[in-house]
Amino acid sequence: MDVEGVIKEGEGQELEFKRSLAERKEILETISAFANSNGGRIFIGIEENKDGSVKEIVGIKIRGREIENMSNDIKQNTDSVVYPSIEVKEIEGKPVLVVEVKESPLKPVFVKIGGIPVAFKRVGKTNQKMDANELRRVISEGREFLWDSQVCEEASLDDIDEEKVKWFLRKAKYERNFDVDPETPVDEALERLELMKEEQLTNAAVLLFGKKPQRFFLKAKTRCARFKGTEPLEFIDMKVFGGNVIDQRDDALGFVKEHIKLHAKIVGTERKEDWEYPIEAVREAISNAICHRDYEISSNVQIRIFDDRLEVWGCGPLPKPLRVEDLKRKHPSVLRNDLIGSCFFLIKFIEEWGTGTNRIINECLNHGLPEPLFELIAENLVVTFRKYKITEDVLKELNERQKKAIDFLKERGMITNKDLQKLCPGVTRETLRKDLKAMIGKKIITKKGRKRGVYYELI
Structure with a gap:
């Protein structure tokens, strides 16, 4: 040089x-x-x-x-x-x-x-x-390097479940008006879905439509457990779901429904049933975990159900450049597994607009639950759905002012002394202070902030 x-x-x-x-x-x-x-x-x-x-x-x-x-x-x-x-x-x-x-x-x-x-x-x-658009373009241009688009050398068309492909095409046509006839030959259908390269199956094709995907990808499973209490120590029930990733998503959701409560309540003159967690939000979280997981990591997607919460564990951190804090605001859709994501989109398992986590948050709030937690634990993205720790027995011990405070907290997420004074006009500050102190003592709320910035949140 x-x-x-x-x-x-x-x-x-x-x-x-x-x-x-x-x-x-x-x-x-x-x-x-x-x-x-x-x-x-x-x-x-x-x-x-x-x-x-x-x-x-x-x-x-x-x-x-x-x-x-x-x-x-x-x-x-x-x-x-x-x-x-x-x-x-x-x-x-x-x-x-x-x-x-x-x-x-x-x-x-x-x-x-x-x-x-x-x-x-x-x-x-x-x-x-x-910017986000350039990142999406660069990622798209580099698709051939993404794991799910790589060729699965040992797999052949004999390993593909033809009926599952036909089911997928029917659902994609119904959900997104996908213009491929369900009776299209399997190899041609997979070509149209970009799931084959030079007549060879991609990893995504095997995971989506394989008869036995675990023969090629042993850890591509979803593990579900219901634990006793609030710690992962004693199992009440545990199942491991294999098969294709479409069935895994449905099987995992079925397990959740078996182990969470279905509440009945009267709305007006009608009887309405509600799961204790918003089922659409749980479905979204499971779909995201399976779609966006790192399939090169030797671990499983996990669903953990406890007395006080439900956790959905993915495999691996968020795809770059997303950060955990981005999930609570508008953010671009960044797919780790582009082909799996595209197929999940066609059957409405996910949306490709980066809105999934925002929907999860809104579903929880509309359900009267706190915002879910999004955390990185041991380099895995974990979504935690939480219950408020307020039972009917606890409510019976509260006075009307305290119940008003609880309702306000469920709606707004936090309450200040000034908020409580507006809710309870004519009541002295000292009485309201004692109400809040009693709720802290019962471990219903927690005090945050200092001096004039003091506020309270549900535990």
Whole structure:
């Protein structure tokens, strides 16, 4: 490489100058941008002018294991991991660090900036953050690298359940007006669904329509359990569901219905039955867990039912760039398993608008339950549906003011002293304070905040 000839061209699409290693954040951003574009080189130890030309070769002092440490820093803070070439070149008698980054075949490449994964692209001599639409496009273009679109080498059409394919086509036609005749030959139908590559089955085809998918993917199962009490110690019932992922979703929901209560109540003059958890929200959570799980991880989707909650455990964290906190607000739809997701969409198991978690939250609130919890536990996404710990026996022990507070809390999620005063006009502050203190003592509510910012929530 003619180093001096390269740097004379100045900064551009595939070239960046940095004065020192102290510009770590900018170096990482450039590595992401090069990896997501056509590759490039970063020269560290060169100060540039505003127009991107070389101002001065300042050089760089290399101490001890600095190059090794830099390489490890890049590996630990990029996903997909970038393995750059790093070497020292002498320019005008001064050592300059040259970091060469190749275009990544596994795009997008994210870097952690302040602990948050962000992807960049290279535009001229600048790095620009990729927006949601660009991320979707890049992910779509890289579909061939996604696990569910890879060929399942050992599987053949003999391993596909023809009746399940016909059932799917009928349902897809009914739900989404999918224009493929249910009597279409299996191989042609799978081609139309993009579930075959050069006459070979994809992993998604086997999981969706395989007679025995676990012959190829042993851990592709859903494990369901009803525990006694509130800890995962003693089983009341436990089942493991195999077969195709469509049936697993229905079997898991059936297990839930066997182990949660169906309440009857009178609304006006009609008798209405309601599950203790909103069944549509539970169905959505199970569908998401099965659709979005990491099938390369040797664990199962799990449904855990306790006396006070229901947990849906996925396998693996959220697909990049989503974070747990994004699930409670508007966010893009990012599929880990694009083909499985597309097929689940066709039969209305999921929507491809990133609205599923918002529907889960709204269903719980409309059901009179607290918001579900979305957590990463041991690198697995867990959705927890919770009950309010207020039984009829507890309500009988409360006075009318306290019952009003409970109703307000169920509707709003929190209550302040001022809120309670408005609910109970004419009642002294001291009396209301004692009401709240008594509810804290009964472990019905908890006190949050300080001084004028004090408020109360249901436990």
